[in-house]
Amino acid sequence: MAEDWRERYLKLADEHERKDGERDAVERELIRLVTRLCVAVSGLDPALDPHLERLRKAAKRGSAARLLEQAEELADALVHVSEDRVRPGVLQRLLEYSGRDARSSAQVMQLWGRVASDPATASDADLDRLAEVLGLTSAGNASPVAQSRGLLTRILGRPRVSGQASQNRMLADLLDSMEWPEALSESIDACCKRLESDDDDAWSGVLREVGELSIAAITRAETSARAAQSFLAELNQQLESFDLFMVAEAGRGDASRAAREKLGRTMDHEVESLSDTVRESVDLAQLQRGVLGSLQRMQAHVREHVEDENQRRAEAEAEAASLRSRLHELERATFDLRRQVAHSAEQAMCDTLTGLPNRRAYDDRVGQELARLRRFGEPLALLVLDVDDFKAINDTYGHKAGDKALVTLARTLSDGLRATDFVARYGGEEFVLLLTGAGQDDAARLADTLRESVAAAGLHASGQPVKLTVSGGLAMFAPTDAADAVFERADKALYDAKRQGKNRIVVA
Structure with a gap:
């Protein structure tokens, strides 16, 4: 009897492990598909690009909850964009101007209502018919390339980038x-x-x-x-x-x-x-x-x-x-x-250019610091910094100057931090810092001190002074927070700092 239960348990455990593996494989493929779709359709509409960028970042970080949230935001934005393209009132006027009779116009309006109410479930036939009515293509003469274009291209009517x-x-x-x-x-x-x-x-x-x-x-x-x-x-x-x-x-x-x-x-x-x-x-x-x-x-x-x-x-x-x-x-x-x-x-775990810990090391460290926060309740802040006008430095003085700027920034940040703090190069010209034991006000003061130190560091290229400043976003961890959620808040605060004029710190 005991052997039978043991065999059943082992079979169930093997089956559970196999299904977990299949689920993980499907999840990886779906994330790859989402990432590729985001890249493929970016640039089609300025209103959608920020949503696509956030969706792609959520997919690359593997945060399922954040991915679903961004997907819902994109779906809402897509519906609004589609509605803003051709509103029913404008469409009605266009149909009247085209000389269509009342019956034909009513059929087209009914078709538009079906497509606009739920674009995600609209059939290819309805989309092709609507595109023909709007003059996006001619009936029977659509090229194979045009026929193969997806929902976004046909609804938004944007040409491919060349x-x-x-x-x-x-x-x-x-x-x-x-x-x-x-x-x-x-x-x-x-x-x-x-x-x-x-x-x-x-x-x-x-x-x-x-x-x-x-x-x-x-x-x-x-x-x-x-x-x-x-x-x-x-x-x-x-x-x-x-x-x-x-x-x-x-x-x-x-x-x-x-x-x-x-x-x-x-x-x-x-x-x-x-x-x-x-x-x-x-x-x-x-x-x-x-x-x-x-x-x-x-x-x-x-x-x-x-x-x-x-x-x-x-x-x-x-x-x-x-x-x-x-x-x-x-x-x-x-x-x-x-x-x-x-x-x-x-x-x-080390960035070869700056000698700082890299993103992988940050992922390990933030998990440790979060565990310490949940156990002891000590404050923990995340500061995300980005070099201002880094592309201009590369374009004006060359990539060696850009590398020198990153090395200078890394050294300045390391010198200005306390022994308990952590700094890593997250990628490109973006750096992340974990400030331990500091409340929001203290963390903001430390972040501003670091920003001023970077601005005063002094960088020269080709015998000329180069302006080196950073913008930053600061966010505080709560015991229930996930690391990705805090990073998203700090990242948004960083872009707010960029929009407000750069060389500043914004607290989320």
């Missing part, structure tokens, strides 16, 4: 559709952000950077693979040696057992011979000779057995010493590999 901008978008779409190693995710995010800028030639620089990142990642992977391959080869060799030792030890055990059995039989034979001598001896001299002969033979057999055992023991000790030496070598190789893995893990 030229350099389309190359930026195509490359961004490609980067978003690919599965990147976690160590490269922040660099790829920064590349995608550059592709969303107004620089039409951004794709060429991003393409070179992605190539360099890929080569560096492949080089690191090959180095790690060679180290692991060498370690595994040595491990296999040591295991073979251990196996041979165990086989030899088993052989020596068999030989020792056989030798003991042989000695026992020999001693039995000698004792029996001694008994016969005692019975058959007729005088004391004959008895003495017989007993001494038997004892000498017994002694010889025992001595031979002891010598054989000593020889086997010496061989076993020599092989054991050799095996111990090889095991020590394996321990050293294991230690070296562990140290290399630890070094690789440390590098994966």
Whole structure:
């Protein structure tokens, strides 16, 4: 009975694990699809672009609740945009102007009512008919490309982007559709952000950077693979040696057992011979000779057995010493590999340009700080900083000047923080700071002090002074907050600071 329950439990556990894996796989594919769709339709309408950007960020961060919230906001915005395109009153006037009769106009108005009431469920036939009426296409002459366009293009009536901008978008779409190693995710995010800028030639620089990142990642992977391959080869060799030792030890055990059995039989034979001598001896001299002969033979057999055992023991000790030496070598190789893995893990948590922790390190640290907040109730603030006019610095003075600006900013922030605070390069020209033990007022004062320090840091490129300032958004954590939600608040405050004139801190 117990075995039946155990088997049922194991089957249910396996089934649950399999379904979890399938659900995770479907969720990953849906997130990839959402990301690709956001990139594909961005730029179709200025009113929709902010919603698409927030939806894409929510998808990349993997926050299901935030993703659903942004999807609902986009759906509402899409309906309003569609309604604003051609309102029924305007459509009625257009139909009257076109000379359609009352019956035909009523049919078109009914068609518009169906589409406008719920665009998400509108059929392709209704959309094509409405597009024909509005003059977006001619009946029967729609090109295959036009027929293949989706709901957004046909309703919003916006042409596809061409030229350099389309190359930026195509490359961004490609980067978003690919599965990147976690160590490269922040660099790829920064590349995608550059592709969303107004620089039409951004794709060429991003393409070179992605190539360099890929080569560096492949080089690191090959180095790690060679180290692991060498370690595994040595491990296999040591295991073979251990196996041979165990086989030899088993052989020596068999030989020792056989030798003991042989000695026992020999001693039995000698004792029996001694008994016969005692019975058959007729005088004391004959008895003495017989007993001494038997004892000498017994002694010889025992001595031979002891010598054989000593020889086997010496061989076993020599092989054991050799095996111990090889095991020590394996321990050293294991230690070296562990140290290399630890070094690789440390590098994966560090931004190569600035030397600061990266986004992956921030994700780990914010989880720790949130746990501390929930346990001890100490205040925790998140400050998101972004370099003002960073693209202008790159365009005017070159990318080396931009890199120098980021390094200067990183050094200034590190010097201005307390030992308990944390700063990381989140991606591109964006930095995140965790200010522990500081209430909102204290955190705001510290943030403003850091902003002033950056502005006074002094940056020169090509012998000319370069203005370096940052804008920031500050948000406080509550015990029930998720890290993504707080980041969203700080990020929105950051963009408010940009809109208010830059070089300032806005508290969410």
